[in-house]
Amino acid sequence: MQHIALRYFQEVAETGSITKAATRLNVSASAVSRQIIKLEENLSATLFERHPRGMVLSQAGQQLARHVSRIALETEMALTEIRNFQAADHGHIRLASYEGYAIETLSQAVARFREKHPKVTVHAWVGNSEDICARVLAGKADIGITYSHSSPPGLTIQLVEVRPIYALIPRDNPLARRASVSLEDLRGQDFAFPDNSRSQRKLIETALAARGFNLNRVFSTNSMAMLKTVSCMTGCVMFSTSVRGQMHGITQTHAEVAVEDEVFSGSVLQVVTMAGRQLPQPVRNFLASAFGIAEPLA
Template sequence: MLHGIALRYFVEVARTGSLAAASDNLHVAVSAISRQISKLEHDVGAPLFERMPRGMVLTEAGELLAEHARRTLLEADAVLGEISAGEARGGKLVRIACTEGFTRSLLPAALAHHREAAPNARYALRSGTPAQVEHWVAVGEADIGIAFSSGSTSALNIVYSAQVPVCALLEPRHPLAAHSSLTLAELQGYPVALLERGTTVRQLFDLACSMRGIRIEPVLSSNNSAALHMFAVLAGAVTLGSAIALKGVRSRASLVSRPIDEPVLNQRMLQVTTMRERRLPAVVKGLLATIVEMVAEG
């Protein structure tokens, strides 16, 4: 029989890759964790970890059990939360993972809006690459994920998906802001600020330019979209992103989006995800509905 305490120890060792790290995080002796892992391996009849010089690595059997254990523990937490008075008041931490652009205005606005209905809710928001967001949601380190993705994984439940083109983002008084749509040739006449190479936006933009035989060198490149947005406002530059990323809080330093007439720049999918087959606490469902509504509205 698989006991909850053993599963919690097992999941933490799987997450950290180390008995010592799991011991520090759980405030439990290494020997106690090791005994529980050994008991689990005896119960399932197979080794769950390979004991390597630099840590513990899940075996194939361990991967299968880890997927089950994460979902089981999260579901147990959700059920207990529904029973408790704290859950009824929305007093639960919700963990959101996203790509960096959504931290600028969309998600802060969604959290503020959700908190009006759930004033006792608490939030943990962190950003990363699309692959990191997918991993955090798949292993239960995040309750909700929002990222641009070109594919899907069996470990995720795709709650909402939509094609979101790469657009030009510019200050409302910029000369090109009067156009209903833009071409790459028109962008050549103005300074351009771009995300670093390796990002989806940059890859699609460079591909579109290559197909047209156009060369556009950015005057500023960065891995931080907020810096690019502010530079576009202050320097009259054009940057790239999505109209969705601009939704939410507005300020004097705002930008507008204009589509670029390039089919290649339409090849981006936005996905809002949760762990597959996971029972979600009510407070997570509420925030999920708020995020989807904000993303989906025209």
Template sequence: MHSNEIRYFLAVANTGSLSAASKQLFVAVSAISRQIQQLEARMGATLFERHARGMVLNDAGQILENHVRKSMRDMEFAIAEIQGLKAVRRTVIRMACTDGPAFDLLPQVFARFRAINPGVMFYLNVVTASQIPEMVRSGDCDLALQFSLSPERGVDVLASYAAPVRMAMRPDHPLADAEVQLSDLHPYPLALNEQGSTIRQLFDLSCRMSGIFLEPALSCNRFSTLYDFMLSTPGAIVACSHYSVLFKARRDNLVIKSINIEQLSQRTLQLQTQAGRHRSAALSQFIDFICQQLETEGRAFIRDFAL
């Protein structure tokens, strides 16, 4: 479509008549009429209902107007982002996540991204797994990171990574050099997420199917509390994903153990956004960056901890 056709089409749609559009554009009525006719011929459909007092968009015209205005908005977004990048203007990326990624993973990823993009700021909202899908669908966040057991309606999953439940312990733990079975955990203080969390659901399901009863010494909805309890308590073990301790595990010289039970491998770590959502240049860059970090750091963790 030619730019004049679109420009004249929008002018008539806005003003409601050829004569009013002519005054607005300083173009002859005949020229506008001719461009509208050419556009309708190109579309293969009439776009206006012609009345004695003016012209009104019909259903086809409204569809075209919606698409044209969306394209114009997208172009404005692109121009604003390009100008913003050139001027190093501040950009805020709004994220939502569950408690696990907020403990270690995201602070490190934010810091690394800002080291090369100092104009980008982050707002992180830490919520429950049940709250995240609605936040994504409603556009209350630009991006979400959560452990998930099933797909969600109206949510685009940009990337997904296997996130089995693992056992983290201090290097002086009696099980540090052993292959660990679920029954081996019984004598030791366990730190587990609260009931209803995805990790607790899988852990409790595994116990029931194995005929094992394990009562946590500490149950909490904050992973930082569980983690500090494990570090401070002799013999303690905390159940987590390796993504929750992706960087701290090395710093604190932890031992990470897998338990070969199918139910403990049913979670994934998902990067999510609203279906059909416009992405700014900064957001697109961050999506590429966090996916690269999760991929490379995840592989390195599994290799280094022999998982």
């Protein structure tokens, strides 16, 4: 039956392997292979590129995977609504966010939301913007919060918010008393940087490349929490997109100073959802509570 073929297709798409998909489905690898071949024949399209190390979705396969994920989510939403028919404000929300936003702002948004909706559970996954988009596309997250990242096809951008990058400068540094600084002013300072996997690092490198010089990076990490802690303990300068006053710990030792640079002042946050998906009511409630989005786009 077609739904069996689609289920097998979804498992292969997620695992990238017929053998792994067969293990998860508790069937033989040959049964999975037959269903994939039959589905490709019925659609007259190649859904996977076969490589020695696994199965990679073709362009047609990516399109089908998005539809299958959306169908699965719509089905789960219908089942959940039926289960909770007699109960108000039940449900589960899956968030995916970059760490800098999750640490302070998103944590506060979740706390406020839970006060008003105590029967709704929330899971937050933290990672980089590329992986956040992939999770929303795969139906593994209801809402994605990305940073200065070009969203791929299949996502709806619900909100774009400018979040300038500030320099967090130790308060005993004369530069901390200024309203703003240029990148040239920061030359000679010791810096703690996010590593290359972070979108903020890419923006920093872009801005520095335009100026033709580098800053003195003495520490780097993929953890924004550790970046903040090390900066506090060592007196390094770091960059942050936090709204003033929200990084509570570091503002005791560092002052937030605006950076005079077009790249830094133009960085943005995006809130994304799966395109074409009917969002469950708890997800819509969270969008309204956390971001002021009363009517989400489809």
